[in-house]
Amino acid sequence: MQGKKITVEFDIGDYNPDIMDFLTLLDITSKSKATDEDIQNLSNEITGKWWAENKHRLLNESGH
Numbered sequence: 280m281q282g283k284k285i286t287v288e289f290d291i292g293d294y295n296p297d298i299m300d301f302l303t304l305l306d307i308t309s310k311s312k313a314t315d316e317d318i319q320n321l322s323n324e325i326t327g328k329w330w331a332e333n334k335h336r337l338l339n340e341s342g343h
Contacts, residue, residue, distance in 0.1 A: 283309075 287302065313321075
C-alpha cells in the first residue's frame, strides 16, 4: 500500500466478482462526503418508508 492507493492484480478470468464489487464499493465510498449522521438519517428514512408501505401486509400475515 502506497499512500492512499492499493494495487490489486488478477489473472484475466481468475477473480471472484464479489471481490470486484467490494473493491468498487471501497472506491465509491472513499469519495463520498456523507457523514455517518447523513448515512444514518438516510437509513432511517428508507426504513421508515419501507415500514409504512409494508406494515399492513406483515401484520395481516402474522394474524395480528
